[in-house]
Every structure is written in structure tokens, then in C-alpha cells.
Amino acid sequence: MSVVSCPHPLLARERITDADWEAVAGSTAPRAKAALTEEHQPIREWEYLLHDGSKLVIGVEGDPPDWAVPTFRRLGELLELAPNWDSYGACPINPDHARAAIELLMLVMQDDTPAPTVVPTNRGGVQLEWHTGGIDLEIETLSSHRFLVSFEDSATEREWELTSDFTPLVECIGKLSRRA
């Protein structure tokens, strides 16, 4: 599976023919479009209209695991949130944080890991969370390259900032996948 995350729709249009492309025409509803590449690998793409009027396209090529499509679509939906979406002055979601979350998941997830619940944070980030099998795992984006991870089960409660060493998080994901 590969993921294309394009800040400009023209970049996404390079991947499919004009016959397959439809203009957004001002609609904020996400559109799922299916097409084939020259290599006959299925592509699915979703467009999201961001609060500043720009568009973000998230695309998935190939045969993604079950967790991928709902997670990426949810991230796209959160990007459309307007300021003050929580009634307490929350910021819109920063697309860089959504992109960081996608890239992190691509690095650490197993094919059989349950899809996370994806929630927005009031500072413009996203939080990925799992509550299953006696495990509470939460990953919050602090920036495009920093994450706050908290893991809790019956024996352990840990919280740490993640920047480069993904090994502990991979271990947590593995434990989660086995218990789910």
C-alpha cells in the first residue's frame, strides 16, 4: 500500500486520467473516486476542503489493510473542522499533523491491528487511540515530527515523547494486536 497526500489537487490528478477526474465544484462533501493506474493497481482518493479554502487529497494505492481506509478518511474529515469546533476556542486541525499521523501509522501498524479512533485536539493536532483487550493506547501529535504516547494496561502505565525511536511504540502496537 502506498499513500498519497497532496496539498494541491493537480498533483493528485497526475495519477489518474482526465476521464476519471471530477471537479469538486465547491462541494465540501468528500468524494471517493476509483481509478486504475497503468499498472492496474486500484487507487482510491478522497478530497477534503480545508477551512482556509485549500484542498487536501488523500489517496490509497494497492490493497490496504482493514485499518487504513477508515482511518485516513476520518483524518480527512477532521481537517474540515472550523475554528472553535469544540465551543471552547479549539484550533482547526493542522494538515501537517494529519500527514504526520499517517506516516507514523504506516511505520508502526501491523495489518491486523485494529483501526484507531481518531479525535482532534484543541491545539490543532490529532490523537489516535485504542481501548481494547485491557489496553489503553493514545498517540497525540505534538508537531509534524513529535508525538506523545501513553500506554496503560493492568501491569504498566507509561507516557513518553516519541521523536525517532519507534521501537517501544511498535512493541505496544504488537501487544495491542495480539490482544484485540
Place this chain on the structure above:
Amino acid sequence: MDDYTDDPTILNDADLWRRIPPYHFVSDPTAGGIRISSAAFEDHPNGTPMSVLLADVVAETERGPQDALAGHESFGLAAFTAGLARSCEQGVAREPLADEPAHAVVFGRKTKSVSRKLAKGSRWVVPPANR
């Protein structure tokens, strides 16, 4: 930023209300259906403390839970006690506003552990509708 002092006239069993947007509803069959994400219990993005409503002051002004959700009908309303907040090393202070006499703040460092404890210790006053 204002300095806040914990107000002992807000008793430990006093209910503090917090509006929960639908984006912070988390499906959890083991918790009875819908739980609240820890992300719902954070300080304001500008650094000021987390806003809440004092349930007893709302009642004193002859209002109820639905009034706390006016204009936010898709939201839920959660309650946790001042005692829970204080057990997480938070303080509770009154901060009445011109248009909201029941406004108060929960101040103190909001670690992820604190936010999770507030989320786990909260109960629905107005649960999510149609879920």
C-alpha cells in the same frame, strides 16, 4: 495570565460540567457504549485553564443541563467532581463571566495522565443523542 487560587467554597462533591463535542465520543463496548476521549479535557489553546460550569450555580439561576448545551445540540454534557480534579493536582476557581455566572476554571498542569483521569472519572449528564 491570571494567577488562580483553589476555592474551598467549591466543595469536593460539587459537580463541574464540561461540554463534549461529538468528535470526542469514543466507541467502547466495555465502558457501556460511548466513552469520552482524554482530548476533551485540555486547557485552552491560548494557555488559559480549562473552562467548566458549576452545576449548583447553573441551578441557582434556574437553568438546567440543556441550557448548558444551548447552541450545541449535537454535544454531550459530562460531569466530574471538584474532588476528582483536586486529586489530579488541579485547582478549581470561580470565574463568572458577564453572560455566564456559573463559569469556573480547572487550573493546573494538564498532563495526558490528568486528562485521562478526568475522562475516566466523568459521567454523562446529557449523553450523546441517538447513539
